[in-house]
Amino acid sequence: MLAIGLVLNTLGVGLFCWAIFALAVYALPFFVALSIGMTAFQNGAGVFSAMLIGTAGGVLTLAVGQAAVAITRSLTLRIAIATAFAVPAAVAGYQVAFALSQIGMPSLAWREILACLGAVCVGGTTWTRLTAFAEPRPLELAGLVENPSHPVLPVATREG
Template identity: 70%
Template sequence: MLALGLVLNRLGIGLFCWAIFALAVYALPFFVALSVGMLAFRDGTGVFGALLIGISSGALTLAAGQVAVAVSRSLTLRVAIATVFTVPAAIAGYQVIFALSQIGVPSLAWREAFACLGAVCIGGTAWTRLAVFAGTLPSESAGAVVNAPEPVLTAAAHER
């Protein structure tokens, strides 16, 4: 029974860590959705209206950020947009790792060190996930040959 508890404990911690890294990009849209939803609820839209407005604002924030990174030709603008999405993820990573390190690390200095390392790792993960949307633009050739001659088919190619 002890072995099963240890295995399930490691599995649970691994699943939690995977969720933190997988959801790092969504820290800014979640913050926007939560803020707009709470503002809408305070202004009297009700629970359903606040949920609808909050979810749609968060989805719009995420879609606008991804489209802006994918369409932008300016490297400076891409870096600025990626930074806007990465900073809240790094702050959330810092807070999560600091809270988790309070369970088993008695020293405040080591907790801070682990939290800073977690912020860098989770912020880097968010940055990398946003870099996927900044692939080469269709107008850029990316090293591809534009007018390559068609290969000549020989009789040996037809016999196969």
């Protein structure tokens, strides 16, 4: 029985950690949706209407953020948008890692170290997932590519 409990606990913690990393990108849209929904409810909207308005706000935030990162050519703007999504995810990762480290760590210093490591990992994952759809244009940004339709390194052809 003890072995089954240990295996199931390990699987549960692993599933929980997978969910944290998979849902980290949605920390900012969730916060926006929750804020808009609560504001709508406090201003007289019904429960269903407030949930609908909040969901629409969160979806719009995510769609606009991902589209802006993918479309914009300014590296500074991309960094700013990705940071706006990564910071709330890093804060959430810190809180989750700190809460999980309280289970088995008696030392406060080690809990803080693990929580900071969790924040960096979750924030980095969010940054990577958000910028995954952005087309990298390092040569185009520097003004080195005059005709982007031709490949930078042409393929060698074999004559024969």
